[in-house]
Amino acid sequence: MVKIIMHGCNGKMGQVITGIVAGDPDAEIVAGIDVVDNRDNGYPVFTDIDACDVEADVIIDFAAAVAVDKLLDYGVRTQTPIVLCTTGLSDEQLAKVKECSAKVAILKSANMSLGINTLMKLLKDAAKVFSPAGYDIEIVEKHHNQKVDAPSGTALALADSINEACNEQYEYVYDRSQVRKKRDKKELGISAVRGGTIVGEHEVIFAGIDEVIEFKHTAYSKSVFAKGAVEAGKFLKGKPAGMYDMADVIG
Numbered sequence: 001m002v003k004i005i006m007h008g009c010n011g012k013m014g015q016v017i018t019g020i021v022a023g024d025p026d027a028e029i030v031a032g033i034d035v036v037d038n039r040d041n042g043y044p045v046f047t048d049i050d051a052c053d054v055e056a057d058v059i060i061d062f063a064a065a066v067a068v069d070k071l072l073d074y075g076v077r078t079q080t081p082i083v084l085c086t087t088g089l090s091d092e093q094l095a096k097v098k099e100c101s102a103k104v105a106i107l108k109s110a111n112m113s114l115g116i117n118t119l120m121k122l123l124k125d126a127a128k129v130f131s132p133a134g135y136d137i138e139i140v141e142k143h144h145n146q147k148v149d150a151p152s153g154t155a156l157a158l159a160d161s162i163n164e165a166c167n168e169q170y171e172y173v174y175d176r177s178q179v180r181k182k183r184d185k186k187e188l189g190i191s192a193v194r195g196g197t198i199v200g201e202h203e204v205i206f207a208g209i210d211e212v213i214e215f216k217h218t219a220y221s222k223s224v225f226a227k228g229a230v231e232a233g234k235f236l237k238g239k240p241a242g243m244y245d246m247a248d249v250i251g
């Protein structure tokens with residue numbers, strides 16, 4: 001049995017996870033944290049994380065970047081491992097995540113789905129073939145109109161996978177509107193689309209002369225992220241300080 005504190009419990013992801021855990025005999029949400037306290041979840045909700053006095057094995061986080069600094073401090077102070085799923089963190093926050101992982105276990109992943117985490121591995125192999133052959137690489141992501149960060153954390157993580165396999169030779173380009181010159185070979189373009197209720201789409205395009213290879217992942221519901229986050233929580237219970245990712249969970 002893993003005891004969970006759900007950070008961002010009254011948001012979209014927090015509510016999907018609340019539903020999934022309710023049907024899981026091996027997991028229990030013992031407390032929630034959210035600045036909005038507008039529903040009965042069947043567990044206590046704290047509007048300030050520092051007021052939470054409930055002990056847990058792990059914190060699952062789907063909240064907002066602005067909440068991450070206090071979350072990290074809480075995890076270190078109470079020695080509670082953190083599954084960190086919020087995206088759009090600043091460079092300073094990413095540095096703080098690394099620093100805190102020396103003191104408590106942190107599993108950070110911009111996308112908890114099996115599909116995206118498998119795609120990251122496949123892209124490394126593809127990039128090693130298509131990059132030396134001179135193919136241009138572009139990523140297009142699409143999400144719902146409530147998303148605040150752009151590009152998505154997943155698009156950046158996919159780009160990082162490719163760049164790592166290619167000796168970090170690519171520079172990410174997010175906007176070509178002010179540039180009047182041809183595309184450089186060392187650019188990796190990342191474009192974001194926002195609209196309606198799109199759960200999450202990511203396309204990675206390798207465009208060569210007279211042929212195009214596309215990898216596409218579509219999430220049809222938020223459950224794919226929620227299930228992965230609960231599995232990550234079970235994995236992280238009792239783990240020593242350090243940085244972990246979904247590859248550690250999936251194997």
Ligand SMILES: NC(=O)c1ccc[n+]([C@@H]2O[C@H](COP(=O)([O-])OP(=O)(O)OC[C@H]3O[C@@H](n4cnc5c(N)ncnc54)[C@H](O)[C@@H]3O)[C@@H](O)[C@H]2O)c1
Pocket residue numbers: 007008009010011012013014033034035036061062063064065066067084085086087088109110111112113149225
């Ligand atoms: N890693 C993944 O697989 C994955 C999947 C989906 C979403 N996300 C990310 O998770 C985050 C949340 O997504 P969502 O769709 O549930 O958003 P949401 O806006 O529906 O929910 C966020 C919740 O966090 C709460 N919150 C905001 N500030 C807070 C604070 N200071 N302290 C405590 N709670 C606070 C809000 O009140 C809200 O209830 C986003 O960053 C999103 O990109 C990651």
Ligand SMILES: O=C(O)C1=N[C@H](C(=O)O)CCC1
Pocket residue numbers: 087110111143147151152153154155199200
């Ligand atoms: O709905 C969101 O917001 C999502 N955010 C993550 C990201 O930024 O990559 C994962 C997909 C859904």
